[in-house]
Amino acid sequence: MVEVTIRDLTSRVSLVGTYYGDVELNMVYVKDSGVLLDTSTSSIIEDVVKVIGLPKVAIITHPHEDHAGGSGYLASRGVRVIAHEAARGFLYNNVINVDSFFSLKYRSCFTPEFTESFIRDFRSKVGSPVVHESFRGMLNLNGVKCIEAFGHTSGTVVCIVDDVMFTSDAVQGLGIRGLSTTDSIPQVSSIDDYLQTLNTLKSIKVKMLVPGHNYLPFSKRVLEGNEVEEFIEASIEAMNRLLGIAKVLLSERPLTICEFADNLIHEYGVKRSLYPQALITANAIIRFYKRRRLLRIIKEGDVELYSIK
Ligand SMILES: [Zn+2]
Numbered sequence: 001m002v003e004v005t006i007r008d009l010t011s012r013v014s015l016v017g018t019y020y021g022d023v024e025l026n027m028v029y030v031k032d033s034g035v036l037l038d039t040s041t042s043s044i045i046e047d048v049v050k051v052i053g054l055p056k057v058a059i060i061t062h063p064h065e066d067h068a069g070g071s072g073y074l075a076s077r078g079v080r081v082i083a084h085e086a087a088r089g090f091l092y093n094n095v096i097n098v099d100s101f102f103s104l105k106y107r108s109c110f111t112p113e114f115t116e117s118f119i120r121d122f123r124s125k126v127g128s129p130v131v132h133e134s135f136r137g138m139l140n141l142n143g144v145k146c147i148e149a150f151g152h153t154s155g156t157v158v159c160i161v162d163d164v165m166f167t168s169d170a171v172q173g174l175g176i177r178g179l180s181t182t183d184s185i186p187q188v189s190s191i192d193d194y195l196q197t198l199n200t201l202k203s204i205k206v207k208m209l210v211p212g213h214n215y216l217p218f219s220k221r222v223l224e225g226n227e228v229e230e231f232i233e234a235s236i237e238a239m240n241r242l243l244g245i246a247k248v249l250l251s252e253r254p255l256t257i258c259e260f261a262d263n264l265i266h267e268y269g270v271k272r273s274l275y276p277q278a279l280i281t282a283n284a285i286i287r288f289y290k291r292r293r294l295l296r297i298i299k300e301g302d303v304e305l306y307s308i309k
Contacts, residue, residue, distance in 0.1 A: 001047050002018055002019055002044050002047050003019060004016065004017070004018045004047050004048050004050070004051040004052075005017045005018070005051075006029070006051060006052060007221075007222070008162050009028075009162075009208055009210075009222065010162045010163065010164060011201060012030055012031050012032045012033075012162070013028060013029075013030055013031075013161055013162050013164050014028070014029045014030075014261065015027075015028060015210055015221055015222055016028065016029050016036075016048060016051075016053075017221050018040060018044055018047070018048060019255075020040070020041065020044065020066045020156055020213070021181065021182065022179045022180075022181060023176060023179065023182045023213050023214060024040075024213055024214040024221060025040060025044070025066055025212065025213060026166075026210050026211065026212055026213070026221050026292065027039075027040065027048070027166075028159070028161070028164065028166040028210055029052050029055065030142070030143070030144060030161055032056045032142075033056065033057070033141075033142035033143065033144070033162075034056030034057060035055065035056065035057045035058075035059065035141065035142060035144050036048075036052070036055035036057070036058045036059070036074075036079075037058075037059050037061065037144070037159050037166045037168075038058075038059075038060060038061050038067045038068075038166075038168055038212070039060060039067065039068060039069065039070030039071045039073075039074055039081075040066060040067070040069060040070045041065055041066055041069035041070060041125040041126070041127070042065075042069045042070060042072060042073060042124065042125055042126065042127030042128075043069075043125070044067070044069075044070065045073045045074060046073060048070070049073075049074075049077075053078055053255075054074075054077055054078075054079065054233055055074070055151065056079065056080065057079065057080045057081075057082065057141065057142075058070070058071060058074050058079050058080070058092075059081075059083070059139070059141070059144070059146060059157075059159060060081065060082070060083040060087055060088075060091075061069050061084070061146075061156060061157050061158070061159070061166070061168035061170070061212070062080060062084075062087055062151060062152060062153045062155060062156040062157070062167070062168065062169060063083070063087045063090040063091045063097055063100070063126075063129075063155065064126075064153070064168075064169065065101075065110055065122050065125035065126040066102065066125065066212075067168060067169070067212065068083070068087070068091055068126060068129050069125045069126045069129070070127075071083075071091070071127075071129045071130050071131065072127040072128040072129050072130050074130075075130035075132065076130075079167070079258075080132050080133065081130055081131050081132050081133075081156070082131070082132065082133045082134065082135065082139065082141070083131045083134055083157075084134060084135060084136065084146075084148065084155040084156070084157050085134040085135065085155070086136075086153075086154045086155025087134075087138045087153070087155035087156070087157075088134040088155075089155070090153075090154075090155065091126075091129040091131055092131070094123060094126065094128070094129070097126065097129075097144055098119055098123060100153075101122060101276075101277075101280075102115075102118060102119060102122070102276045102279075103171070103194050103279070103280075103283070104195040105257070106257065106258075106276060106279040106283075108258065109257070109258035109261070109262075109274060109276075109279065110274075110276070113276045118276060119238060134266055135210045135302070136148075139157070139159075139284065140297070142161075143161055143162070144156025144157040144159055144161045145159065145160045145161070146158065146160075147159075147160075147200075149167070149171075149200070149201065150166050150190060150193040150194075150196075150197060151170065151171040151188055151189070151190055151191075151193040151194025151195070151196070151197045151198075151199040152168075152169045152170050152172070152187060152188060152194065153169075153189050154189065154190070154193075156168070156169065156170050156197075157170070157180065158170045158171075158197075158201065160204065160206060163206050163207035163208060164206060164207070164209075164210060165204065165208070165209045165210070165228070166209075166210045167201070167209055167210070167211050167212065168210075168211070168212035169187070169212045169213070170197055170201075171197075171201060171209075171211060171215075171231065171235050171273060172186035172188075172211075172215050172235055172238070173186070173211070173215035173216050173217060173218070173231055173234045173235050173238065174216040174217055174235075174238045174266075175187075175213070175215065175216065175238065175270075175285040176213055176214060176216070177216050177269070177270075180271075180272060181272065183270045183271050183272050184234065184265075184270060184275070184277065184278065185238075185242060185264070185265055185270060185278060185281055186239065186242070187269050187277045187278075187280055187281055187282065188239070188280070188281050188284050189280050189281075189283075189284050190200075190284055190287075191239065191243070191284050191285060191287075191288040192288065192291070194228075194239060194284075195236065195239060198232050198235050198236050198239075199236075201232055202229065202232050202233075206228060207224065207225070207228075208222055208223065208224050208228070209222070209223040209224075209227070209228040209231060210222055210223075211223070211231070215231075215232070216232060216234075217231070218230075219232050231242050241268070242264065242268060242285065243285060243288065244280065245264060245267045245268060246260070246264060246282075246285045246289070247308055248267075249263050249264060249267065250295075250306055250307050250308040251307070253307065253309045254298055254305035254306060254307040255305060256303060256304070256305060256306075256308070257279065257282060257283060257286070257304070257305055257306070258274065258279075260281075260282050260286070260306060261274055261278045261279045261281075261282035262278075264275040264278070264281075264282055264285070265278050286306055289308065293309075294308055294309055295307075295308065295309065296308070
């Protein structure tokens with residue numbers, strides 16, 4: 001059993017705090033309408049329901065295992081599950097969803113044993129996801145407003161209720177740092193979308209922000225007042241820092257995607273070996289520079305080397 005705590009943020013909005021391994025995991029629950037934002041994993045959700053009771057509706061912010069994994073269990077107990085149409089598309093086919101998270105072309109960076117166990121772990125945590133309804137653009141449901149906030153993934157949404165904004169993984173500050181198995185750079189699949197999302201969210205004024213995990217620089221479950229804007233600003237700075245590091249690395253010599261991702265995380269300060277999600281950000285940076293015609297690609301057989309022109 002994993003620890004689940006509830007904290008009232010407003011008269012009807014609560015933070016549901018739990019843990020995903022050594023990382024904090026946050027959800028938001030709107031008591032009067034029974035709307036749960038995010039669903040944790042296929043196993044954690046059972047402990048969540050024991051504490052908060054059965055919600056009426058669950059809204060998934062994006063198709064990752066620690067946010068969408070509880071949807072199958074909730075659906076089996078009669079809860080209506082809603083997600084963005086893109087997130088629903090990824091979740092509809094679990095093989096496709098794993099490939100969207102751990103692309104086939106990144107698997108050459110790891111041993112077959114590691115790849116196999118990583119995929120097995122993702123699949124078990126995401127379970128058999130169910131999405132009953134989807135939307136695009138905006139969702140308005142019993143005072144909960146969800147808007148598109150792509151960048152972390154396509155189909156990521158941010159939800160606002162009362163004066164509380166639940167950003168899940170749409171805003172990641174400096175990343176998660178200092179933990180042996182989870183130390184990571186921000187995980188972003190489109191840099192342009194992510195920066196656009198951050199700029200949009202900056203203009204929305206709220207009293208409180210709940211991130212999906214303990215992202216630095218605040219590393220706490222609820223950010224209040226000035227911390228909201230500082231967190232979004234820190235997220236923009238972190239991305240600019242990653243882009244700067246990438247430019248230097250790619251100027252030194254042509255690199256494979258594996259070498260580039262490995263160097264990128266270590267220059268950023270991550271203290272663990274290369275992990276699959278880092279490849280998502282590394283590839284997004286490659287595409288960012290490619291779109292700006294700054295990238296040189298050297299191709300030989302199935303291998304591509306990248307450098308900055
Ligand atoms: Zn995520």
